[in-house]
Amino acid sequence: MTVRYYTIGMAGHIDHGKTTLTKALSGVDTDTLKEEKERKITIEPGFAPFPLTDEINTSIVDVPGHEKFIRQMIAGVAGIDLVLLVIAADEGVMPQTREHFEILSYLGIETGVIVVTKSDLIDEEMRLLVEEDIGELTRSTAFATFPVHFVDSITMSGIDDLKNEIGQLLQGAQTRSSQGAFRMPIDHIFTVKGQGTVVRGTVYEGEVRAGDDLIIEPGNDKVKIRKLQVHKQDVNSAKAGQRAALNLSGGSRTAWKRGHVLLSPHVFSTTDMIDIVLSTGNGWDGKIKQRAPVKFYTGTSEVMGKLVFFDRNELENNSHQIFCQVRLDEEIVTKRGDKYIIRRPSPEETIGGGEVIDPNGSIYKFGTNTIELLKGKYEGTPQERVLHTLEKEGSLTEIDLKKLTGFEEQDFNEAIDQLLELNSIHQIQGYYFAALTLERVQSEWIDRLKQFHEENPLRQGIPKAEAVQYLKGKLHPKVVNGLIDQWIETSIISVTDQFVHLSDFKPDFPQKWSKKMSQVLERLEEMKLEPDDLLSLFKSQQLPEELYNDYKYHLIKTNQAVVLFDEVLLSKSAFDTAVEQLRSKTNGSFTVQEAKAALDTSRKFLIPFLECMDTNGYTIRDSNVRKWV
Structure with missing residues (x-):
């Protein structure tokens, strides 16, 4: 047998008999504070066990009815599954009855009973007036369908019928999820x-x-x-x-x-900027201006903040489905779908309430685009919400994605499975990201490489470390490395000597200067073992000096030249010819003098040439002799 757990909230005007009714139902006196006993009013929410059956186990929350304790009332009814709205037969609907009724409506309470206490004090005519009063209060609301029970908590008249009614209502009520995070x-x-x-x-x-x-x-x-x-x-x-x-x-x-x-650790996050959908009643006067200070209640928290509108500069009462935002002075814990209440701090009155759309809101522009964005968040399916969150954040772990979307475990897992199957999202190294994000990042990166190649035709590409750093701004580093590997596998890009470039790109002279750069190389080849410095040759062709370093690096990287010293380069063909010539005129080893005689060149160029041969592994120097490898 599976036991189901529920919480019943007791609400209503002060002195209407909530605490006495709680005791009649449960046998427990919830006024436990000394001050409560002395003043005969409830100050803090009281709690009583109220097991109905072997399968249904409930608790009753008795909340304060006095207007000074509205904060405690809201904290008490947060999290209830069924409400007993208590109205005293001899007084009928009173101011706090109306305020509690509004608060319960904003919190989305849809299951309950209207309980008329002290019913032994009235006659049939008064009973009809109370019923009319209740009908006027609840007209066109979910409360209009609530059963009405007349009871007397002292004589216990009607208490058993009320217990049976509560049991029937909870029999088919959905329980809160015990799965997932606490x-x-x-x-x-x-x-x-x-x-x-x-x-x-x-x-x-x-x-x-x-x-x-x-x-x-x-x-x-x-x-x-x-x-x-x-x-x-x-x-x-x-x-x-x-x-x-x-x-x-x-x-x-x-x-x-x-x-x-x-x-539970690592599941929920704190926030101070919350996207909300707000409905207001007519129980308050005046208007609420843009960024007006408000008190925000959700769960058991009460925090000051500002109400921010995106389609108006002030709020009138009786407005429905206002998509807006609350910016709090302190961080709180909340999640998508949580109910909240907003009250004005002065004069103290309830403005309205509604549902959290996104606990991690952003700064938005004023206008219809933001309203459509918030409306889409509110009405969107779990799949759309997951996609929106990933498109906004870039890449997220499963834990962080759950935090930001706020869905129950089953809804979240179903959304992820469907999106993966449709290739709408991808996963790399434990991080999820949207396919649209991948397309955008890939397109931006390819455009960046194309631009780099056009501006730097002589360079192999962008250093891989720089590429990773750039992409880190878009996605998590683990995703970035995984993406680069994927792009290499699919031949979108290549990496050569730790330089990232488009797969079909090869460094070459820019078309505009190609002829003149070729002439520099030709002149270098003509000068054989005694070339001028490369910069002088470069300038002699009236080539832009800002291209020189790339040109020099290109000749070396593509093995068209080798460095002798400083800015002096030797063409690779001249170098190879000299190596073969020296090899043919010497035995297994040779001295500098023998090399000079074989190559007929000055010491200025000979020594750097011989050192270059050492560096490139053709020879090994042993004191004053070099040996061929």
Whole structure:
């Protein structure tokens, strides 16, 4: 039998009986703080175990109803699977009822029950008025389909029917995924004497076990799980949908606060620039101007930031599907698809909420192109999202690609498999990149080589180290080396003596100066063993001096000349002729004097020539004698 875990959120106006209803359902009083007892109000979210059946195990989150504790309310309902919207029969819909209702709507809660408490205090006529009040509140929303239950938590009237209703609703509800990486936003941190630091929260996704190594973000604080509890019971593991308390070792406890997140390492990233789709209600007055300060809530975090629009300079209430961006003052952890709430800091009121499109947004230009880009990100399939991310980032490991796309394991793997099969993406050395990126980089690189060859026709090509450095700006170094190998295999490029060039390219005199450069070489050959310096010969043909070094290098590289000394070169044909002439006129060894007599040339040229023969392996010098090899 597989046990399924869910979290039920209790929301509504202050004094409407949420805590009493929680106790009636679960038997647990969630107001545990001294101040809560004294003031008879809920200040911090309270949690109670509420096992429905052997297969369905739930927890109830009782959130504060007072307007001063909206932040705690949002933290409490983050991560719930079903909501009980509580309305007192003797008061009906109140201001915090409406605000909680709006917040729940923005968070995308689509399963729940509207519970009318204190129903023993009203008559049938009042009951009809409450029902009308509820109908007006929920009209044209997902809440309009929620069942309505009238209960009394003191006499327990209607409580059993409510329990059955909750069980029926959860029977077909989808559970959170326990597969893949672990994530738990922290809503409470405390110290247990003799045990150390404990963090508590609702497990959003994944599973954790005692002994696991995790991190707390922001801060990349490394911790180890010493012990786990679910509703004060020791357990070996905690799964998505469960309330869990984790005893931690390691890390810097003083830096942690509500809003930090306990995570599997190397999977999630922190961010302060988030692309979002925003919807607003009519529960606030005035307009929100471009880059106005806002409070951004997601998970259990509350961070100040600025709201950035790309198609308007101010936001009016009751706007739907605004594609925009929030730029935060501090980094947080979030992923694609996470729900959020935005509130105005002064006057404090809820503006709206929606869904995270891209947790790693960029700086965009104002205009319709950006709106279309964000809309495409929002509506795109997993395959399109993977492609977009790779086209934006260049090349990514599987871990980083998962971080940036934010898909569940199964969706991610299916998208990758399909894209690989369609050759829309490629993988080299553990890095993924888009086929379009490959085409663009390859085209840019070929154009760069063509331009280099046109401007430097005498050079073999671009040094390979320089080529790798250039391509590193486009892709990861491991991908670059793999691509170069592929391009060599497919004869797109070649590498000669660590110089990268187009496969069909051969260094040669530039057409414009070809005749004059040939004449320099011819003159060099005519001068045999006693040539003028090459630069003088080059200038005598009125050739551009900036081409000289390339010309000199080309003659040497293509074995048309050898260096005697400084700028003096000997044509290869003159060198070969002199070598054969000397060999024919000497025995196994010879002196400088014998070489001079055989070649009939001055010592100025003879000594460099003999040293050149040594360098090229024709002879070996032994004191004053040279021996033929």
